[in-house]
Amino acid sequence: MDPQAPSPAASASSSPPSRSAELSSHSHDRPSSSASDHALPSSSALLPSDTLLPTPSADSERHPKGKRKRTAAKDKAILEEAYAANPKPDKAARLAIVNRVSLNEKEVQIWFQNRRQNDRRKSRPLSPQEIAALQYGRMQILSSDPLSHNSSFSSDNAHTSPVQNMSRLDQGVASPPHSDPASSSSCDETHTSPCVPREARRDESARRGQVANSAGLGPEVIENAPKLSQSLSSSASYPSGTWNRTSSFSTPSTLGRRGEDSFNLEPFVPSSCSPSRSSRPILPPPSQESNSSKFRLSLSLEGKAEVVPSSSPPHPVAAPPSAEDLQSLGPGRRLSLQRSHSASSPITLPPISVLTNSLVSPASGPLPPRLTRGRSRDPHAWEYACDSENRDDFLTVQAKHESSGSAIAAISLLRSTSSSGSPLQPSSSAKRNAAASRAAPRSGLAKKPKLSRALSSAAKLQSNLSLAENKDSEKDTELDPRKMKAIVTSGNDSDKENWSPDEDGNPHFTFSQSHVDAALGGRRPLPFGTTRLDKKNPRRTPGRFGQEHRGSASLLGNRANTAPVFSHTPRAGKRGQSPLEIFEDAERTSPARRPSVNDEVERFMRGEVSPSKKGDVDAVAGLLSLSQGNWR
DNA sequence: ACTCTAACCTATTCACCTG
DNA sequence: CAGGTGAATAGGTTAGAGT
Numbered sequence: 001m002d003p004q005a006p007s008p009a010a011s012a013s014s015s016p017p018s019r020s021a022e023l024s025s026h027s028h029d030r031p032s033s034s035a036s037d038h039a040l041p042s043s044s045a046l047l048p049s050d051t052l053l054p055t056p057s058a059d060s061e062r063h064p065k066g067k068r069k070r071t072a073a074k075d076k077a078i079l080e081e082a083y084a085a086n087p088k089p090d091k092a093a094r095l096a097i098v099n100r101v102s103l104n105e106k107e108v109q110i111w112f113q114n115r116r117q118n119d120r121r122k123s124r125p126l127s128p129q130e131i132a133a134l135q136y137g138r139m140q141i142l143s144s145d146p147l148s149h150n151s152s153f154s155s156d157n158a159h160t161s162p163v164q165n166m167s168r169l170d171q172g173v174a175s176p177p178h179s180d181p182a183s184s185s186s187c188d189e190t191h192t193s194p195c196v197p198r199e200a201r202r203d204e205s206a207r208r209g210q211v212a213n214s215a216g217l218g219p220e221v222i223e224n225a226p227k228l229s230q231s232l233s234s235s236a237s238y239p240s241g242t243w244n245r246t247s248s249f250s251t252p253s254t255l256g257r258r259g260e261d262s263f264n265l266e267p268f269v270p271s272s273c274s275p276s277r278s279s280r281p282i283l284p285p286p287s288q289e290s291n292s293s294k295f296r297l298s299l300s301l302e303g304k305a306e307v308v309p310s311s312s313p314p315h316p317v318a319a320p321p322s323a324e325d326l327q328s329l330g331p332g333r334r335l336s337l338q339r340s341h342s343a344s345s346p347i348t349l350p351p352i353s354v355l356t357n358s359l360v361s362p363a364s365g366p367l368p369p370r371l372t373r374g375r376s377r378d379p380h381a382w383e384y385a386c387d388s389e390n391r392d393d394f395l396t397v398q399a400k401h402e403s404s405g406s407a408i409a410a411i412s413l414l415r416s417t418s419s420s421g422s423p424l425q426p427s428s429s430a431k432r433n434a435a436a437s438r439a440a441p442r443s444g445l446a447k448k449p450k451l452s453r454a455l456s457s458a459a460k461l462q463s464n465l466s467l468a469e470n471k472d473s474e475k476d477t478e479l480d481p482r483k484m485k486a487i488v489t490s491g492n493d494s495d496k497e498n499w500s501p502d503e504d505g506n507p508h509f510t511f512s513q514s515h516v517d518a519a520l521g522g523r524r525p526l527p528f529g530t531t532r533l534d535k536k537n538p539r540r541t542p543g544r545f546g547q548e549h550r551g552s553a554s555l556l557g558n559r560a561n562t563a564p565v566f567s568h569t570p571r572a573g574k575r576g577q578s579p580l581e582i583f584e585d586a587e588r589t590s591p592a593r594r595p596s597v598n599d600e601v602e603r604f605m606r607g608e609v610s611p612s613k614k615g616d617v618d619a620v621a622g623l624l625s626l627s628q629g630n631w632r
Numbered sequence: 633a634c635t636c637t638a639a640c641c642t643a644t645t646c647a648c649c650t651g
Numbered sequence: 652c653a654g655g656t657g658a659a660t661a662g663g664t665t666a667g668a669g670t
Contacts, residue, residue, distance in 0.1 A: 069658080070647095070648075070649095070657075070658080071657080071658080088639090088640085090639095091638085091639090107658085107659090109639085109640095110658070110659065110660090111657090111658080113639095113640075113641080113659095114657065114658065114659080115657095116640085116641085117641075117642075117643090118656085118657080120641090120642090
C-alpha cells in the first residue's frame with residue numbers, strides 16, 4: 001500500500017547492486033543482526049507469541065554458504081505485517097520494508113515470494129490420490145447424507161467405510177476450507193487482510209477443535225483429523241470443500257503451526273466477516289448422528305455449517321425449508337461449486353454476493369453468465385478428456401455407483417482419477433504441485449517439460465485459438481490438450497491472486513472460472529508447469545486481463561463455452577441425454593433449479609465424462625499426441 | 633520488431649526444526 | 652529420524668521500456 005515512507009535512503013542499504021549474486025553473499029550481513037533481533041523485545045509486541053521462535057534461529061543463521069538463516073522473529077513479524085497490508089509490495093514498499101528489517105531487498109522479495117507461495121499452497125487442491133482417497137470415502141458418505149452434501153446422507157452406516165470417519169470428522173470440524181479464498185472473497189479482501197484477526201482465527205481453530213470435541217467426535221477422530229489433514233496438506237479441505245464446505249477442516253498443521261498460519265484460517269469464513277462463525281456447527285453427539293439422522297449438517301452459502309434436523313426429506317432442497325436455507329442451499333450447492341472461487345483466488349475475488357446473485361437467480365431467471373468465460377480451467381478436466389480409455393468406464397461406473405451421489409461426486413471422482421490415471425498427468429507426485437508441472441511427460445527430459453512459449457505464450461495461443469474457437473469452440477477444446485491446459489489453466493491461483501475485482505472490476509471471470517472449478521470439484525486448477533495463460537502479474541494483468549476476459553468477451557465468451565461447450569454445442573444433445581441422468585443429484589430434483597444450478601456441472605460432466613464422448617476424447621488424444629510430437 | 637529488465641510464478645532443493 | 656517448514660534457487664512467463 002502506502003509504501004511506508006519510501007525512504008530512498010533506505011534503499012541504499014538494501015539495494016544491493018547485483019542482487020542475485022548478492023543474495024548468497026548477502027546473507028552475511030544478516031546473521032549478526034538477525035541474531036540480535038531475536039533478543040530485541042522491541043518488536044516483540046508485534047510478534048505473535050508463537051511466532052517468536054525460540055531463539056535457535058539465531059544459531060541457525062549461519063551464513064556460511066550453504067547454511068540458511070532463519071528470518072528473525074522480529075523481522076518476520078514485520079514482514080508479516082507488511083504482507084498483510086500488501087502481499088505484493090512494489091519496489092518502494094519493499095524498500096520501506098527493507099528499512100525496517102535486517103534483510104536486504106532481495107531477501108525481502110524472496111520472503112514475500114515464498115510467503116505468497118505458501119499461501120497459495122495452502123489453498124491448493126489435494127493431490128489426486130489424496131482426493132481420491134478422501135472422496136471415495138466421502139462419496140459413500142455423501143450418498144448417505146442428504147442435507148449437508150446435497151446427496152442423501154443416510155446415517156445408516158450400512159456401508160460405513162473407514163473413510164466415513166473422515167467425512168464425519170470434516171463435518172465435525174466443519175470449518176470452511178481455510179484455503180477457500182472465495183469465502184474470503186466475501187470479505188472483499190485478499191486473504192491477507194483477514195476479516196478476522198489472526199488471533200481470533202486461531203481461537204477459532206481452537207474452538208473448532210473444541211467443537212469437535214463437544215460434538216462428541218471421538219478423540220480418535222479428532223486426532224486423526226490432524227493427521228489426515230496433514231498428510232493431505234493444508235489444502236486437504238479442498239476436496240471436501242468441493243462437496244460441501246462444511247467438510248473442510250483446517251489443517252491442524254496449520255493450526256498448530258507457529259507463525260504465519262493465520263492465513264490459513266482466514267478464509268474459513270466465507271460469511272466471513274460475519275460472526276456467524278461463532279455459530280460454527282456443533283454436531284450432535286455422535287450417538288445421535290450415527291443413529292442417524294436426527295441431525296444433519298447443512299452448509300449455508302456462507303459456508304457456515306448448520307445443524308439441521310434430519311427429519312427433512314431426502315431431498316436436500318426440501319430439507320432446508322427456511323428461506324435462508326433455500327437461499328443458501330441453492331447457492332450452497334453452487335457453493336460447493338463455487339468453492340473453486342474461493343480456491344481460485346485467494347486474493348481477489350469479487351464479493352461472494354456478486355457471485356451468488358448471479359447464481360441464485362437461475363431458478364427464476366436465465367442462466368447467469370457463468371461460464372461465459374469459462375472454459376474449464378482445470379487442466380485435469382482436459383487431461384481427463386484426453387485420457388479416453390479408462391476413465392469413461394471408470395467414471396461412468398462410478399457415477400452410476402453414485403447414482404445418488406450427484407454430479408459433483410462424479411466430478412470429484414473424475415478429478416481424482418484423471419490425475420492419477422492420466423497418461424498425461426502422471427499420477428502422483430507426492431508433492432502438491434508436482435503433478436501439474438510434471439504432468440507433461442518428463443521421461444526424456446531432465447527438467448520439467450518446457451511447454452514453452454508455444455504453450456506459455458498463451459496469449460498467442462489464445463488469440464489464435466480464440467479465432468478458431470469462435471468457429472468451433474468444441475474443436476478448440478480439441479486443438480491441443482496441452483494448449484488447452486495452458487489456456488484452461490489460466491485459472492491458476494496466481495491468476496486469481498492477481499485478479500482483484502478492483503483491478504479489472506470484472507468479477508465475472510472469477511465467477512465463471514470458479515464455476516468451472518467448482519464444477520471440477522472446487523479445486524483450483526493445478527498449476528500446470530508454468531504455462532499460465534492467465535498467469536499475469538497483478539500489476540500487469542489488469543489491462544490484459546481485461547482484454548481477455550472482459551474485452552474479448554466474444555472470444556473468451558466463446559472459449560468460456562468451450563469447456564462446457566459440449567452442452568451448448570449440438571453434441572450436447574447427444575451427450576446430454578443419458579449421462580446427465582447418471583450424474584444428477586437425486587436430491588436436486590427441483591426442476592427449477594436443476595437447469596441452472598448445476599448446469600455447468602452437468603455440462604461439464606457431459607463434456608468431460610460422458611461416455612458418449614469417447615469419440616471426441618479419442619480425437620483429443622490423437623491431437624495431443626501430435627501436438628506433443630511437434631512440440632518436442 | 634527486438635532486446636532488456638523487472639517482477640512474478642511454479643517447482644524444487646536444501647537446511648533447519650520438531651515430534 | 653522422518654516429516655514439516657522456510658529460505659533460496661532455477662527456470663519460465665509477462666509486460667513495459669528502450670532501441
